Amino acid sequence: MKDQARAKARQLAQDFLQRDDRTGWFELLYADAEENEEHIPWGDMMSNPGLVDWLEQKNMQGNGRRALVVGCGLGDDAEELSRRGFSVLAFDIAPSAVAWCKQRFPTSSVEYVVADVLQTPVEWQHSFDFIFEAYTLQVLPPGLRAKAMANIANLLGADGTLLVICRGRAPEDHPGLMPWPLTRDELNTFLATGLHQIQFEDYQDQEQPPTRRFRIQYTRHSDQHTEAPL
Secondary structure, three states: OHHHHHHHHHHHHHHHHHOOOOOOHHHHHHHHHOOOHHHOOOOOOOOOHHHHHHHHHHOOOOOOOEEEEEOOOOOHHHHHHHHOOOEEEEEEOOHHHHHHHHHHOOOOOOEEEEOOOOOOOHHHOOOEEEEEEEOOHHHOOHHHHHHHHHHHHHHEEEEEEEEEEEEEOOOOOOOOOOOOOEOHHHHOHHHHOOOEEEEEEEEEOOOOOOOEEEEEEEEOOOOOOOOOOO
């Protein structure tokens, strides 16, 4: 079923790209799913294992700190961070995804909002202690990724942590079909914004067959408040 969902997502994305609309397909995908997660390729109805593993490794507790989830999808990662004591804001470009999150978690303390990673609100800049981005960059066309990464970096506060998880590939590997794996050079865009890399992990996940993933931890030093170039 997930293979069919991926095929539909790829076709939708291609159809919208041909109309020079590079992100409109997300809303149609969620709306057409009619709250059936089997129609969402990344709709696993559980927290990202790479996030949970990292949080456990770091013994991470929120203690009321402010967290942001980029492209929150069905909300499981946002809820995981909330359970660990973060004050969480989670956004998605698709209104139907945000409505679905609110329906799934009606008593949640997470603030779910509609927003676009390519046009993040000015008032969010440097506002978050922890930001989690997983799988959003890899479904954006390569020409949009640098702007998305710069916008994400601009949201991170002083001494904050950005955790990114994505499909990974070597520069000589063909990107294949969406979701397109990223190279290490592409991810270095975050460094160009002034963030510092703390950890870079290159691993095979537990899916069958396994998928190559990158998991990267960045930080912004407290003396850095310059806006990243767009």
